[in-house]
Amino acid sequence: MILLDGKSLSKKIRLHLHSQVKKIISLKKRKPHLVAILVGNNPASKTYVTSKQKACNEIGFDSTIIHLDENISQDELIKKILKINLDSNIDGLIVQLPLPNHIDEFLITKSISDKKDVDGFHPVNLGKMMLGAPSFLPATPFGIIKLIEEYEIDTVGKNCLVIGRSNIVGRPISILMSRNAKFANATVTVAHSRTKDIKNLTLNADIIIIALGKENFLKADMVKEGVVIIDVGINRIKSKEHKSGWRLVGDVDFNSVKQKASFITPVPGGVGPMTIVSLLQNTFLAYKQKINKI
Ligand SMILES: NC(=O)c1ccc[n+]([C@@H]2O[C@H](COP(=O)([O-])OP(=O)(O)OC[C@H]3O[C@@H](n4cnc5c(N)ncnc54)[C@H](OP(=O)(O)O)[C@@H]3O)[C@@H](O)[C@H]2O)c1
CATH class of the missing domain: 3.40.50.10860 (Leucine Dehydrogenase, chain A, domain 1)
Structure with a gap:
């Protein structure tokens, strides 16, 4: 099992952005x-x-x-x-x-x-994303794509199950995962609260991207060996071991599912840091477009 380490990838991207800003300041x-x-x-x-x-x-x-x-x-x-x-x-x-x-x-x-919409939620940017044209991508899906690219996860012809259909995560990532690019060439299914027999879908999935907001929803008996797991969920649960009295967990029963997964994101430290760094990347893109008057 390989951890999809969003914390370290986001740090790498932030360092790169920081060096770009230093150049700007020097000019x-x-x-x-x-x-x-x-x-x-x-x-x-x-x-x-x-x-x-x-x-x-x-x-x-x-x-x-x-x-x-x-x-x-x-x-x-x-x-x-x-x-x-x-x-x-x-x-x-x-x-x-x-x-x-x-x-x-x-x-x-x-x-x-739409030129300042670095969250990528404006209809113009969502329309461009849908058409595969350059645009600001919504931060969380953008971060997920970056993780998949960094770890060179094979998506070609793979069954990708997206659980959750929100406008900020589920729907956009379902479009991006099938957009006919090197690391985004999957056959995508979207599941939601009205989906029947979700276990049948999870057991058949090579890649599962889960964003629903229910702790420990996805368990080991629901996934096949070698599955790739991207856990977007952020849930606060009570914890006596933490000073704050709570800790963050995802939508996946991490300890059991990791035994079967080939790649898996931790929570925290997986998708979360990638979301923030994607917002920074979009802001830098908006800046460059303004400076270059694109
Ligand atoms: N890591 C990050 O950076 C990041 C970013 C954004 C969100 N999040 C987290 O991701 C989670 C989801 O957030 P969101 O805003 O995308 O979603 P959301 O708007 O809360 O929607 C949840 C989705 O899950 C579906 N769902 C609920 N129960 C289900 C079930 N039993 N089986 C299958 N699908 C079910 C819902 O279906 P219906 O459409 O039928 O209601 C809905 O599409 C939350 O924990 C949120 O905090 C994390």
């Missing part, structure tokens, strides 16, 4: 700049936004968090986004999801300029 040019809008006080959202800012700062990007009151109106939020769209010193803009119920997430995502 006395402005640095890439990511802005994150946080609406309200959802603790998980705050943690995510802060860790994105930390990652930016570590590699020398400028980063700004705009923290808005949870009662901000949809129109006010759109006005702020449109202002940022026009700001030539800002390369990437993300609006941390979920948003309060009175705000339409689709409308907000659509308001972000």
Whole structure:
């Protein structure tokens, strides 16, 4: 079994980005700049936004968090986004999801300029991804593809089962895994909560990408020998051994499934760090496109 080590791959990519930023600074040019809008006080959202800012700062990007009151109106939020769209010193803009119920997430995502949409959620970028045209890829699927490429996992003609059909993970990764590229040439099946007899599908899968948010969902008796496991799930469970009182686990019963897997991502340290570094890569791409006026 080989661990798909997202922590070390993400570090390698961050070091590369850092060296690019140093070059930019030596040329006395402005640095890439990511802005994150946080609406309200959802603790998980705050943690995510802060860790994105930390990652930016570590590699020398400028980063700004705009923290808005949870009662901000949809129109006010759109006005702020449109202002940022026009700001030539800002390369990437993300609006941390979920948003309060009175705000339409689709409308907000659509308001972000597709050229600054480094989360890759804008319909234009999703459309381009669908067509195989260059675009900002959604960060988590982008990170998964990078891991598969780094470990040269054979996908050609393999049965890839994606469990979960969210717009941010399941659906985009299902498209990317069949896009007719060297490490993305699988026969893809998408499973969801209405799927019947999921064990029949998991037992037949050569690659399983699981993103549903249920701890220990995938167990050893559900997978075949040699399976490749990409565990996207992030679940907090109680733990007496940890000071915080909890620890993170994925959607896979890691200790049993790893006995049968050829490759497997740990949680934490697998897909999570790849998601953040993909956001940094998208921001750098947005910066280069702006500088080169593409
Ligand atoms: N590592 C990272 O960087 C990262 C990034 C994003 C998300 N995540 C984590 O990934 C997990 C999924 O998040 P998400 O936002 O993609 O998903 P989500 O929007 O929460 O949707 C979950 C998906 O799982 C499906 N599902 C639920 N129960 C199921 C079952 N018993 N059998 C089969 N499918 C089932 C749902 O089906 P229906 O569509 O039918 O409801 C849905 O499509 C969460 O733990 C989240 O925290 C991690």
